[in-house]
Amino acid sequence: MTIHLRLQQLIDSLGISVLEFARQLGEHRGEKVYHILHGRLKPRYDTLEKILVAYPQVNGDWLLRGEGLMFKVLSSPSAAITTEERLRNMEFLLFQLNERVALLQQTNDQLLAEMKKSGLVK
Template identity: 30%
Template sequence: MQPYERIIKVMDYFGLNKNSFSEAIGISNNVTIGRIINEKRSPSRSTLEKIVKRFPEISYDWLLTGKDPMLKSSSQSSENLLTPVKPAKVIPLYDDAMTIGGANDYVAETGSAYAPTEYIDAGDWFRDATSAIRHYGDSMIEYPPGCILALKEVQDRRLIIPGRDYVIETSEYRVTKRVQKGKDTEHIAAYSTNMETYPDGRQIHEPFDIPYKSITHISLVLGYVVKANGGTMVYSKGKE
């Protein structure tokens, strides 16, 4: 069940339409709820919080992930009314990948035309994270294929730190690379940490320059999360 479908299920449960549901949760018009349903969008954290505040019997975890029952037990509902709940640090996860020709590199699409696959709790490990992507490819040996990278978007590109890992997005591709100063002040150099070579000695993942003006988004890699044997979640922070 997709996030927007869970919103519909809550509306049906209480016998509400878009207008009455919007009014009930304190939204002045039905545009927000209408867009979530009609465009099959994922609701924002703010919208989810409004829903559980108005309808405390609805499970926040269920709204967010689809796990657990929709309705809390009566004891849980009573406890939540009396005990403040620490808000989760929820960030969007983009998990739709497409290949970008070359040496087994992939990117997770996070463009504005694409909705997050889901929202995840970044927890205490990555308090500054603003988004997350699924990592693919083998050019960066620190990050196991399939792991989730926790990212912090860089607003001021003058503050990019050489030697740190970044997810760099242009209109043509998105790559995870270790960044260094480029050939001039108008470029940034993108390096891979996989030093594998062809038989003639040439690097498979050669460094390359990216023009600053071509970068649409750039995010610092804070660390990654991977599921180990037995389902244990392993967290690893990036370089300090």
């Protein structure tokens, strides 16, 4: 999943508009964020840093590389993520698993077709 798709997913999970997200990053208008979301721009380091400062609950590994959960699991009660955020994390993980299963099924179907074509399987 590309970073612009992860950003869109983050905005959706936060339940805010793109404009509100941009304002939280210190942008008066949402143009830069819109361009990033549509793949016309890649986020610069300072933009990514602003996201992680504005939303400290966001997992930097997930934001940068798509690894792990969207939100950090924190041990401090005052900084703990909400049940709603945990549910969003679970929904995202299920979405990723479904994508992987579909890809595996497609690969399996292609291999089976090739095996039938070559006479290895009837």
